[in-house]
Amino acid sequence: MSTTNRFASSQAYAERNAKFKAHIDAGGMVEATDWMPDEYRESALKFIEMHANSEIMGALPEREWIARAPSLRRKMSLTAKVQDEVGHGHMLYRVAEDLGKSRDAMITDLIHGRTKFHNVFHYPTYTWGDVAVIGYLIDGAALVTQKALLECSYAPYVRVLKRICAEESLHQRHGENLVLELCSGTPEQRQMFAEAVDRWWEPIMQFFGTPTTGRRDVLLEWRLKVKSNEELRQRFFDMFVPKLWDLGISVPDDKLAYNAEKGEWDWTEPDWESFWRVVKGDGPMTETRLAWRRWMHDAHAWVREAMDSPTRIAA
Amino acid sequence: MSDPRLHLLLALADDELIMGHQHGHWTGVAPHIEEDLAFSSISQDEIGHSVVWYGIAAELSGKDPDTLALGRPPDGYLNAILVERPPRDWGYTLARHYLYDTAEDVRLATLAESSWTAVAGATGAIRREERYHLLHARLWLDRLAKGPVEARSRLVDGLLAALSEAPGLFEALPGEDELVAEGVLPVTHEQQRRRWLEMITADLSGLGLDHVLDGESHHTGGEFVPTSSGELLTDERGDAANGTTGGGLGGRHGRHSEDFAQVWEEMTGTYRAHPGASW
Numbered sequence: 001m002s003t004t005n006r007f008a009s010s011q012a013y014a015e016r017n018a019k020f021k022a023h024i025d026a027g028g029m030v031e032a033t034d035w036m037p038d039e040y041r042e043s044a045l046k047f048i049e050m051h052a053n054s055e056i057m058g059a060l061p062e063r064e065w066i067a068r069a070p071s072l073r074r075k076m077s078l079t080a081k082v083q084d085e086v087g088h089g090h091m092l093y094r095v096a097e098d099l100g101k102s103r104d105a106m107i108t109d110l111i112h113g114r115t116k117f118h119n120v121f122h123y124p125t126y127t128w129g130d131v132a133v134i135g136y137l138i139d140g141a142a143l144v145t146q147k148a149l150l151e152c153s154y155a156p157y158v159r160v161l162k163r164i165c166a167e168e169s170l171h172q173r174h175g176e177n178l179v180l181e182l183c184s185g186t187p188e189q190r191q192m193f194a195e196a197v198d199r200w201w202e203p204i205m206q207f208f209g210t211p212t213t214g215r216r217d218v219l220l221e222w223r224l225k226v227k228s229n230e231e232l233r234q235r236f237f238d239m240f241v242p243k244l245w246d247l248g249i250s251v252p253d254d255k256l257a258y259n260a261e262k263g264e265w266d267w268t269e270p271d272w273e274s275f276w277r278v279v280k281g282d283g284p285m286t287e288t289r290l291a292w293r294r295w296m297h298d299a300h301a302w303v304r305e306a307m308d309s310p311t312r313i314a315a
Numbered sequence: 316m317s318d319p320r321l322h323l324l325l326a327l328a329d330d331e332l333i334m335g336h337q338h339g340h341w342t343g344v345a346p347h348i349e350e351d352l353a354f355s356s357i358s359q360d361e362i363g364h365s366v367v368w369y370g371i372a373a374e375l376s377g378k379d380p381d382t383l384a385l386g387r388p389p390d391g392y393l394n395a396i397l398v399e400r401p402p403r404d405w406g407y408t409l410a411r412h413y414l415y416d417t418a419e420d421v422r423l424a425t426l427a428e429s430s431w432t433a434v435a436g437a438t439g440a441i442r443r444e445e446r447y448h449l450l451h452a453r454l455w456l457d458r459l460a461k462g463p464v465e466a467r468s469r470l471v472d473g474l475l476a477a478l479s480e481a482p483g484l485f486e487a488l489p490g491e492d493e494l495v496a497e498g499v500l501p502v503t504h505e506q507q508r509r510r511w512l513e514m515i516t517a518d519l520s521g522l523g524l525d526h527v528l529d530g531e532s533h534h535t536g537g538e539f540v541p542t543s544s545g546e547l548l549t550d551e552r553g554d555a556a557n558g559t560t561g562g563g564l565g566g567r568h569g570r571h572s573e574d575f576a577q578v579w580e581e582m583t584g585t586y587r588a589h590p591g592a593s594w
Binding site for chain 2: 056059060062063066067068069070071072073074075076079080082083085086087089090093103128178181185186188189292293296297299300302303304305306307309312313
């Protein structure tokens with residue numbers, strides 16, 4: 001009878017899977033304690049883990065400027081901002097943990113280069129202009145993406161995203177404020193920002209991903225995301241390109257223009273080869289940043305032990 | 316800079332700014348995510364407090380707070396040497412955090428009684444935040460002191476290194492007699508130092524750590540030989556004898572350690588490179 005049992009159980013899986021899919025397609029939500037297909041669980045975990053990793057790695061390029069901030073006010077606000085990003089990583093790792101991977105395992109995989117994080121956090125920063133671009137355009141790009149995710153099917157992620165989006169909106173305003181100060185400041189300050197936009201434009205275009213892949217996107221199927229790469233990129237153009245032009249800042253893409261006939265922006269595709277190299281761990285700062293994190297992690301293993309250890313020395 | 320009142324404010328403000336600056340080096344890279352968040356908050360608080368003191372100093376000197384904070388030459392800074400040291404490891408960071416915040420507690424309690432109302436008034440809001448710093452510092456002191464062995468040992472090393480320079484926090488200010496006579500400084504720094512020493516002696520004794528006050532680590536020295544019954548061979552006691560008195564002085568007169576050059580370079584570089592710019 002064992003073959004029948006096996007047959008029966010796989011039938012059951014297929015049935016449950018189909019029922020789950022119908023629930024998702026009808027706009028249903030999923031909780032951590034619900035039954036879910038393995039494919040859903042693994043996809044949700046990969047996606048949220050990558051998001052958490054990106055928040056943690058995204059703290060590094062900006063934190064370098066806390067010590068070098070040009071005023072007391074900026075020193076405090078940049079600290080608060082990076083603190084928020086670390087806090088987002090903290091919340092997201094907890095959501096990911098409930099899907100079945102410990103925070104420790106996720107941190108270990110990250111620092112050994114076994115899991116991924118967003119391409120934009122693999123690059124160096126050179127001036128305060130980079131801080132402004134990260135705060136304005138990169139946080140802006142992330143906000144466009146994250147707002148769209150509020151409609152995804154995994155309820156614990158949506159709850160955390162609501163808080164993240166609220167804080168990211170503040171960061172965005174903070175970023176805009178930095179940009180306005182630079183653009184209305186000295187010629188050097190303005191130049192600083194213009195050069196940073198030139199440096200970051202291609203990585204930002206890559207950040208949204210390729211327009212079409214021709215391959216099946218499992219995340220879209222499970223409604224772990226709801227908008228395509230191109231829809232999000234177009235929304236980013238709508239929001240930011242006119243503002244940059246108003247400030248007299250040009251964007252390094254000669255083709256970039258709104259095409260009224262098509263109802264969308266024409267733009268130049270970036271070098272996708274370099275995108276793949278970077279996200280697979282061969283970016284200009286990938287190894288430096290991961291090696292530093294590994295070193296910090298190893299050097300402070302004793303602190304984690306002290307926090308977890310039942311060992312207690314009598315005073 | 317000959318005004319003793321300005322000296323007092325700049326010593327307070329510079330300590331807070333540089334301490335906050337050093338704590339900020341953990342933002343994004345602390346050993347634990349929860350601690351990363353906590354330390355970033357403490358760092359912001361300290362810098363926020365420096366803004367309060369620079370604000371009063373600005374009224375007195377006619378220079379704006381950013382110019383005071385980021386626009387002075389290295390020998391114009393009056394912070395204690397203790398706060399300009401790099402964060403080193405978590406053991407040193409926590410030990411310094413504990414010693415600094417206990418010293419702050421004594422200092423602010425003193426200034427709350429100052430005859431200078433602007434200063435006495437400013438202490439209220441600052442002390443409300445500092446209370447949490449002290450709770451945080453004591454929690455960690457207790458946790459590390461109670462093990463595991465490596466944690467306690469690193470805490471002891473951190474305490475020894477930080478204690479040797481902590482007296483600099485209570486170095487007499489130029490013109491201190493005048494400040495005391497006017498009641499601006501209700502008691503001298505030497506008296507404050509003694510109050511602080513009582514406070515930390517009570518904490519450290521409670522954890523069996525009071526020997527660090529004498530500059531003794533009581534670490535196991537020597538080489539362990541894995542013979543049948545084991546041998547621990549040593550020629551001397553394993554103490555790194557650090558004096559705990561008289562160290563870390565000079566800061567209140569603008570005399571700093573070799574580490575300060577780097578702090579100053581990093582902290583003021585962007586500001587100095589763009590004179591007159593607004594950020």
